[in-house]
Amino acid sequence: MTHNVFLALGSNIGDREAYLNEAIHALHGHAAIAVVRMSSIYETAPVGYTDQEPFLNQVVEVQTTLSPDSLLQATQTIECSLGRKRMIRFGPRTIDLDILLFNRENIEKEQLQIPHPRMWERLFVLMPLAELVPDLYVESRGQTVRALCEAFSEREGISLWRPAIEIEVAMCLKK
Ligand SMILES: Nc1ncnc2c1ncn2[C@@H]1O[C@H](COP(=O)(O)OP(=O)(O)OP(=O)(O)O)[C@@H](O)[C@H]1O
Numbered sequence: 001m002t003h004n005v006f007l008a009l010g011s012n013i014g015d016r017e018a019y020l021n022e023a024i025h026a027l028h029g030h031a032a033i034a035v036v037r038m039s040s041i042y043e044t045a046p047v048g049y050t051d052q053e054p055f056l057n058q059v060v061e062v063q064t065t066l067s068p069d070s071l072l073q074a075t076q077t078i079e080c081s082l083g084r085k086r087m088i089r090f091g092p093r094t095i096d097l098d099i100l101l102f103n104r105e106n107i108e109k110e111q112l113q114i115p116h117p118r119m120w121e122r123l124f125v126l127m128p129l130a131e132l133v134p135d136l137y138v139e140s141r142g143q144t145v146r147a148l149c150e151a152f153s154e155r156e157g158i159s160l161w162r163p164a165i166e167i168e169v170a171m172c173l174k175k
């Protein structure tokens with residue numbers, strides 16, 4: 001059975017764009033994962049732990065036959081292979097891969113919560129996600145992704161948030 005999944009990518013160390021691209025290629029290179037759509041890449045001010053470099057953020061839609069736990073294992077393996085080290089919570093990283101949504105499932109395990117518990121408070125997630133699924137209705141918030149994103153942007157000011165890099169059309173993903 002194929003599952004529809006949205007993943008958030010973030011990088012703020014080194015060649016950030018290369019890390020995003022490498023992560024996408026590694027995901028797509030996995031036998032049980034296909035990357036089907038990608039948002040633009042946004043340059044975003046750090047949130048949470050603010051004494052760090054700006055991030056590049058992106059959201060991708062993938063199809064996978066993996067279970068949520070196996071997908072988490074796969075994303076963590078890719079994070080490790082791209083030099084991710086866990087030092088400061090919310091701190092700098094070469095690559096972060098978060099599972100945002102897995103079909104419409106709700107998962108509450110110690111090592112895995114879906115929807116990602118902080119995603120609705122993160123404009124760096126909502127804005128790229130709104131490119132892919134603007135009309136997705138978020139039951140827990142009683143709003144669509146687009147409405148959540150617009151309300152957030154208005155509240156916080158949108159000036160630091162802009163698409164940084166156009167998607168390379170050449171980077172076509174073939175299976
Ligand atoms: N939806 C999810 N996607 C990815 N990891 C998750 C998810 N839910 C829980 N986790 C757990 O979160 C742990 C910490 O992940 P990570 O080090 O990437 O956190 P972080 O990036 O610093 O913070 P955040 O999760 O807020 O982005 C992981 O080991 C994983 O078990």
Ligand SMILES: Nc1nc2c(c(=O)[nH]1)N=C(CO)CN2
Pocket residue numbers: 009010011044045046047048049055057089090091096124
């Ligand atoms: N702008 C931005 N800020 C962050 C990010 C991120 O990806 N983008 N990730 C974090 C760790 O979860 C903490 N803060």
